Amino acid sequence: MSHRTHCVHRGGHGDLPELTAAGVTVRLGDRTVLDSVDLRAAGGRVTGLLGPNGSGKTTLLHVLAGLRRPDAGEVQVGGADLRSLPDRRRARTLALVEQHAATTVDLTVREVVTLGRLPHRGRLGGAARDTRGAEVVEDVLAMVGLAPLAERPWGTLSGGERQRAHLGRTLAQEPEVLLLDEPTNHLDLGQQLRFLSLVRELGLTAVAALHDLELAAAYCDDVVVLDAGRVRGAGPVDAALTARLLAEVYGVEASLAPHPRLARPHLVWDGPRGEGTA
Structure with a gap:
């Protein structure tokens, strides 16, 4: 997964948007899952979202992706309120790789990756207007190491291969901000290192929820540490992880x-x- 492509990589950090959350609070009944959380993910840097199980990492990622409306607070991307962005523009700006990669439709690997091109198609879903779609899909398949498996049915893939296919679908959106929820869960050690190396090589604004602190120290520029829904530490890795x-x-x-x-x-x-x- 060391191949790098101009189709996905955005170039200099100054061209990439900053992602911020301010005062984000989420409640489930009488339980506060996130309590006035602030987060800043600088453009072109990898920010690790850390914390024990149940600390609120997945909930925060869903808020950052626009999938969940917080009870209080706001999220901005590139200085714009995330909720104000039209759905198609939001999908071309942010992309989320979920923790559990699943689909009920028996697609091929190529078809799964091609789903990422939907935000770039015409309003009626026609592929004719997506003139770069085929090129991007082929580049992405090579990037995530699945070109040899492009015609394999989804149901025959291992857990790690499915995770890479979903990363490919996400990258096919050509996002500027990449959100990842425990992306190395189903990968062996070598695949974990290659996966996170690729995330760094892409040069995107990235926020990755991680359990492994050693991987966070190795591949993240900055970290935000949650505990019981509150931020306990934030900043560059070597300064924050005391x-x-x-x-x-x-x-x-x-x-x-x-x-x-x-x-x-x-x-x-x-x-x-x-x-x-x-």
């Missing part, structure tokens, strides 16, 4: 340290907080 924050949010004795071989930090952990050493 030993104190990791202890308070995750209950572990851990800290970031320079990687012994690569120009990036990595996570050094001792164990659950309070655990004695042997």
